[in-house]
Amino acid sequence: MKIHPILFLCFLSALMDPNGSITIHRKKEGTNFKIQWQIKSSESWKFLCRNDCKDGVILINTTENRAENGSYSIEYTTRSSPGGVLQVNIKNLTKSDSGRYRCGVGNSPRDFEVKVIDAQGKEINIHIGDEGGTASVACYFPSDKSTKFFCQGECKGGKILINTTKNETRSDRYSITYAEESVRKRFLLRAIITQLNMSDSGRYTCGLGESLDEASIQEFDICVTDNPSKPGCTLQSDPSTSTSTTHALFLTLVICLPVAVVLVTVVLLSLQRLRETKASRRNKDVTLLAVTYENEIFQHSHSDGQSIDEEAATV
Numbered sequence: 364m365k366i367h368p369i370l371f372l373c374f375l376s377a378l379m380d381p382n383g384s385i386t387i388h389r390k391k392e393g394t395n396f397k398i399q400w401q402i403k404s405s406e407s408w409k410f411l412c413r414n415d416c417k418d419g420v421i422l423i424n425t426t427e428n429r430a431e432n433g434s435y436s437i438e439y440t441t442r443s444s445p446g447g448v449l450q451v452n453i454k455n456l457t458k459s460d461s462g463r464y465r466c467g468v469g470n471s472p473r474d475f476e477v478k479v480i481d482a483q484g485k486e487i488n489i490h491i492g493d494e495g496g497t498a499s500v501a502c503y504f505p506s507d508k509s510t511k512f513f514c515q516g517e518c519k520g521g522k523i524l525i526n527t528t529k530n531e532t533r534s535d536r537y538s539i540t541y542a543e544e545s546v547r548k549r550f551l552l553r554a555i556i557t558q559l560n561m562s563d564s565g566r567y568t569c570g571l572g573e574s575l576d577e578a579s580i581q582e583f584d585i586c587v588t589d590n591p592s593k594p595g596c597t598l599q600s601d602p603s604t605s606t607s608t609t610h611a612l613f614l615t616l617v618i619c620l621p622v623a624v625v626l627v628t629v630v631l632l633s634l635q636r637l638r639e640t641k642a643s644r645r646n647k648d649v650t651l652l653a654v655t656y657e658n659e660i661f662q663h664s665h666s667d668g669q670s671i672d673e674e675a676a677t678v
């Protein structure tokens with residue numbers, strides 16, 4: 364039974380960051396930061412930690428639907444059952460609030476990073492991706508327009524990757540999907556780049572509108588890392604970004620790979636033994652264990668599918 368917590372952690376960390384991606388939210392000093400996640404869980408403990416909850420500081424851990432500790436607060440609103448929306452607030456940001464956070468309900472953790480910038484800076488988020496992986500960035504707009512675009516750099520003078528009136532388009536490694544989110548009455552333009560390579564790092568623009576002058580636009584940065592064992596991500600405008608991301612990924616690989624090998628071996632052995640001596644009680648236990656893991660994997664991948672669209676849901 365010792366194997367259980369490690370295994371659980373491995374699958375969580377693997378599923379939590381599809382493609383190893385995390386978003387760093389650049390926010391101005393003195394402003395309030397809010398982020399919300401849709402979480403499918405019927406568990407009662409809600410938490411917010413600095414870094415991960417083990418090595419970091421537990422800021423809030425509560426069974427209440429609202430809790431506050433200094434400038435930090437969380438609010439949980441139940442929607443569909445089981446599950447709800449977890450909102451995290453950090454009031455009056457100071458430079459010392461910069462860093463990695465983990466929040467969640469029960470065993471469904473979500474990670475995010477905040478980088479507090481000077482008041483004259485630009486609040487542009489950074490999306491970290493792995494070389495060879497995929498970056499999928501959600502741009503939200505308040506109103507519907509038929510023309511959607513996606514550019515590298517600024518659209519004026521930059522490179523127009525996509526300019527379309529369709530709701531789904533692909534061009535080489537670049538694609539967009541567009542849809543209305545009926546519950547929140549907002550429009551989601553998702554910009555996707557596959558097979559990331561180092562030269563993809565930099566500024567991008569997504570937008571809606573027929574002419575550039577009247578379009579609503581959003582800018583974001585993509586930062587591609589090439590080596591999980593070394594702190595990567597060299598974005599010219601901001602060289603000191605995420606080191607923890609790559610480190611976590613490295614740990615996942617180092618710890619989870621052997622565990623996965625052990626699990627597969629255990630399952631194969633147990634199946635073989637089950638065939639040989641069906642009556643043995645011991646073997647029954649081993650098989651049951653494997654089935655439990657499968658259920659957990661399914662539940663977590665399922666709940667994560669719900670949250671992917673929430674990654675950029677700062678309000």
Ligand SMILES: *[C@@H]1O[C@H](CO)[C@@H](O)[C@H](O)[C@H]1NC(C)=O
Binds near residue numbers: 420423424432
């Ligand atoms: C509130 O946050 C501080 C760190 O800022 C932490 O040391 C303390 O334990 C927290 N208080 C509670 C009640 O969780």
Ligand SMILES: *[C@@H]1O[C@H](CO)[C@@H](O)[C@H](O)[C@H]1NC(C)=O
Binds near residue numbers: 408421424425
């Ligand atoms: C919150 O407290 C509960 C009960 O003590 C504990 O089981 C859980 O692990 C704690 N959560 C975190 C994130 O520390």
Ligand SMILES: *[C@@H]1O[C@H](CO)[C@@H](O)[C@H](O)[C@H]1NC(C)=O
Binds near residue numbers: 393455457
């Ligand atoms: C925000 O924090 C700054 C520095 O810590 C402080 O001087 C200021 O009074 C705070 N503002 C509010 C509205 O709490």
Ligand SMILES: *[C@@H]1O[C@H](CO)[C@@H](O)[C@H](O)[C@H]1NC(C)=O
Binds near residue numbers: 507530541543
């Ligand atoms: C594209 O999406 C918008 C917003 O959901 C919708 O109003 C429109 O009908 C869609 N167009 C097509 C061709 O599906």
Ligand SMILES: *[C@@H]1O[C@H](CO)[C@@H](O)[C@H](O)[C@H]1NC(C)=O
Binds near residue numbers: 536561562563
């Ligand atoms: C990275 O992608 C760019 C843009 O598609 C391409 O021009 C370049 O050759 C690629 N570099 C590598 C090393 O694959």
Ligand SMILES: *[C@@H]1O[C@H](CO)[C@@H](O)[C@H](O)[C@H]1NC(C)=O
Binds near residue numbers: 512526527574575
């Ligand atoms: C997209 O194409 C239309 C029509 O060709 C053009 O008017 C518009 O400026 C283009 N948008 C961008 C962002 O280049």
